[in-house]
Amino acid sequence: MTHEPDNGDSGVLVVDDDPEIRDGIVELLREEGHEAFGAVHGGQALEKLAAGPRPSLILLDLMMPVMDGVAFRAKQLEDPEIADIPVAVISAFRDVEETAKALGAKAVLKKPIDLSDLFEVVNRYAGDGNDQPAD
Amino acid sequence: MTFRSGPLFDGPLGAFLHAAPDAIVVVGTDGRILAVNPLLERMFGWTREELLGREVEVLVPERYRVAHVKDRLAYARDPRTRPMGEGRELSGLRRDGSEFPVEISLSPLKTDTGTVVVSIVRDVGGRRDAEARFRGLLESAPDGIIAVDREGAIVLVNGQAERMFGYQREELVGKPVELLVPDRFRPGHVHDRDAYAKTPRTRPMGAGRELTGRRKDGTEFPVEISLSPLDTPQGRLVTAIARDITERVEMERRRRLAEAHAEQERLRAQHAEEAVRLRDEFLAIASHELKTPITSIQLQLQSVATRAEELDPKVLAKIERAGRSVERLAALVDTLLDVSRISGGRLHLRVAPVTLDEVVREAVERLRSHGTHAGCDLKVELAPGLSGRWDRLRIEQVLTNLLSNAFKYGAGRPVEVRSRREGDEALLSVTDHGPGIAPEDVERIFGRFERASSVRHFGGLGLGLYISRQIVSAHGGTIAVESRQGEGSTFTVRLPSESAGELLILEEGRGK
Numbered sequence: 001m002t003h004e005p006d007n008g009d010s011g012v013l014v015v016d017d018d019p020e021i022r023d024g025i026v027e028l029l030r031e032e033g034h035e036a037f038g039a040v041h042g043g044q045a046l047e048k049l050a051a052g053p054r055p056s057l058i059l060l061d062l063m064m065p066v067m068d069g070v071a072f073r074a075k076q077l078e079d080p081e082i083a084d085i086p087v088a089v090i091s092a093f094r095d096v097e098e099t100a101k102a103l104g105a106k107a108v109l110k111k112p113i114d115l116s117d118l119f120e121v122v123n124r125y126a127g128d129g130n131d132q133p134a135d
Numbered sequence: 136m137t138f139r140s141g142p143l144f145d146g147p148l149g150a151f152l153h154a155a156p157d158a159i160v161v162v163g164t165d166g167r168i169l170a171v172n173p174l175l176e177r178m179f180g181w182t183r184e185e186l187l188g189r190e191v192e193v194l195v196p197e198r199y200r201v202a203h204v205k206d207r208l209a210y211a212r213d214p215r216t217r218p219m220g221e222g223r224e225l226s227g228l229r230r231d232g233s234e235f236p237v238e239i240s241l242s243p244l245k246t247d248t249g250t251v252v253v254s255i256v257r258d259v260g261g262r263r264d265a266e267a268r269f270r271g272l273l274e275s276a277p278d279g280i281i282a283v284d285r286e287g288a289i290v291l292v293n294g295q296a297e298r299m300f301g302y303q304r305e306e307l308v309g310k311p312v313e314l315l316v317p318d319r320f321r322p323g324h325v326h327d328r329d330a331y332a333k334t335p336r337t338r339p340m341g342a343g344r345e346l347t348g349r350r351k352d353g354t355e356f357p358v359e360i361s362l363s364p365l366d367t368p369q370g371r372l373v374t375a376i377a378r379d380i381t382e383r384v385e386m387e388r389r390r391r392l393a394e395a396h397a398e399q400e401r402l403r404a405q406h407a408e409e410a411v412r413l414r415d416e417f418l419a420i421a422s423h424e425l426k427t428p429i430t431s432i433q434l435q436l437q438s439v440a441t442r443a444e445e446l447d448p449k450v451l452a453k454i455e456r457a458g459r460s461v462e463r464l465a466a467l468v469d470t471l472l473d474v475s476r477i478s479g480g481r482l483h484l485r486v487a488p489v490t491l492d493e494v495v496r497e498a499v500e501r502l503r504s505h506g507t508h509a510g511c512d513l514k515v516e517l518a519p520g521l522s523g524r525w526d527r528l529r530i531e532q533v534l535t536n537l538l539s540n541a542f543k544y545g546a547g548r549p550v551e552v553r554s555r556r557e558g559d560e561a562l563l564s565v566t567d568h569g570p571g572i573a574p575e576d577v578e579r580i581f582g583r584f585e586r587a588s589s590v591r592h593f594g595g596l597g598l599g600l601y602i603s604r605q606i607v608s609a610h611g612g613t614i615a616v617e618s619r620q621g622e623g624s625t626f627t628v629r630l631p632s633e634s635a636g637e638l639l640i641l642e643e644g645r646g647k
Contacts, residue, residue: 018427018431020427020428020431021427021430021431021434024431024434024435025434029436031438063423092422092424092426092427092471093423094469095485098485103423110434111427111429111430112426112427112429112430112434112461112462113430113433113435114433115433115434115441117253117436118434
């Protein structure tokens with residue numbers, strides 16, 4: 001059973017090469033009632049965006065193989081279909097703010113990510129989720 | 136031309152006198168002048184008429200006249216051809232009273248009227264001058280000059296050579312030049328000298344070799360020598376111009392030493408730089424990599440903790456404990472990176488306009504639960520509108536350090552955070568009511584790996600204050616502590632509103 005937010009957008013795309021982080025966040029968000037799905041790098045994220053439902057928010061790691069966060073963001077902004085999907089940067093670099101700002105990110109979540117910060121960002125851009133777990 | 140004195144000097148003899156290349160005076164046994172030639176007239180400034188018949192002493196300076204008369208009489212007893220005044224320097228007296236050096240050779244000439252003496256007089260003033268000039272030149276030369284004859288005997292040395300080798304002139308003249316060469320080089324020197332005699336030309340000695348001189352006292356010194364052949368009436372000499380190059384050699388040695396040091400230093404610095412770069416790279420990657428699993432653990436723990444109502448309180452307490460440990464782990468990872476940067480002098484600030492009370496409120500909110508956990512009631516009194524150009528994250532880090540310390544050492548008692556303005560500075564202080572710090576520890580606690588409390592259970596690496604001080608200093612500010620033992624401590628950070636603002640240099644890769 002899936003949840004459709006009121007604005008017609010659908011869930012959160014988590015782009016991170018680390019499976020524990022990616023799947024962990026996807027699982028936590030689903031438990032909170034969000035539609036969530038993952039991509040292992042920027043290239044896969046673009047494919048999923050082209051093929052699947054349009055998310056309300058992209059959580060974007062910066063350091064990834066194949067296509068990193070910066071390259072992904074550049075591609076995203078080139079494509080008018082997906083350019084306006086808000087992005088929150090997730091990074092282990094402590095001084096990531098400037099990069100995030102340069103990328104036009106709406107928010108920065110620094111690793112280790114605090115759960116409440118994660119929910120706050122997600123709720124702001126992807127709605128409050130569902131009362132019921134989505135799975 | 137005839138001589139009035141008599142027929143003797145008429146005819147061929149008169150003509151000879153007239154044509155002779157030297158000045159000649161002919162004196163009778165009574166010492167009177169019988170004949171002179173034009174060269175003698177010119178030399179002494181008298182005319183023949185004035186001289187003929189006068190005693191020859193008219194040509195001798197007054198002080199020598201008595202001796203001259205005696206010598207003349209002695210010569211008359213044993214007349215033979217010889218130079219006059221052997222070994223002495225003779226002087227002539229001109230009509231105008233001036234004197235000049237002369238060389239005289241005497242020859243008896245038997246005549247019908249008795250033996251006359253023919254004196255050939257040579258003005259050697261010019262030669263003496265030339266000798267004096269030569270000697271002057273020799274002495275004024277900055278180098279030692281030694282002339283050596285065919286057999287290698289020293290013929291002449293100048294004062295510089297005497298001083299250079301530590302000998303008196305008399306000790307050198309006539310001795311083999313090998314006296315000035317160290318023993319071990321003497322055979323070679325004799326050989327080289329012979330070779331030079333065969334192809335003498337002006338050239339440096341020892342082409343490319345380092346030459347060594349030997350002083351009278353046996354000490355040695357580096358010397359540079361150039362050789363020239365010198366042809367003299369006494370035969371061919373070889374002149375050696377010698378220069379003591381001790382100073383130059385020493386300077387050269389020092390220069391080479393300095394160069395070698397500089398090169399070593401450069402390599403060392405290069406290695407150190409490379410080592411630091413590798414370490415930084417490693418630490419940056421390591422901290423990045425460590426944070427990934429930490430994130431995962433933290434999210435899971437926090438997620439479990441949100442279901443508090445489903446959990447046994449004991450389990451919840453354990454989960455929370457694990458959560459705090461993970462947070463500390465994350466902080467330690469950052470600390471390690473910071474210390475590495477500070478010790479490498481690469482702590483760079485990213486300054487931007489910052490409002491102090493915002494930073495403080497955020498940090499306080501983030502740490503409030505820690506305070507609660509430590510049993511510290513947290514009071515915050517902030518002056519509004521304090522702002523400056525600071526590195527927001529770094530200031531937050533300082534405050535986090537100070538608050539963590541306050542909770543750690545002042546557990547169970549209230550902790551106060553205050554801010555105020557003082558002149559152009561913003562002051563931020565954190566006060567605890569813990570055990571306080573002994574006066575002798577006050578400075579020490581800002582060093583690396585120092586902790587004021589000896590009580591073992593207070594954890595941490597003790598790097599927080601060290602890092603804090605470096606951060607505040609980089610802002611052009613200060614951090615200090617006031618403490619009373621048994622009453623607690625107040626740490627005060629002073630920040631200039633306009634921070635020194637070091638250039639923004641990215642410390643890490645930008646997520647690439």
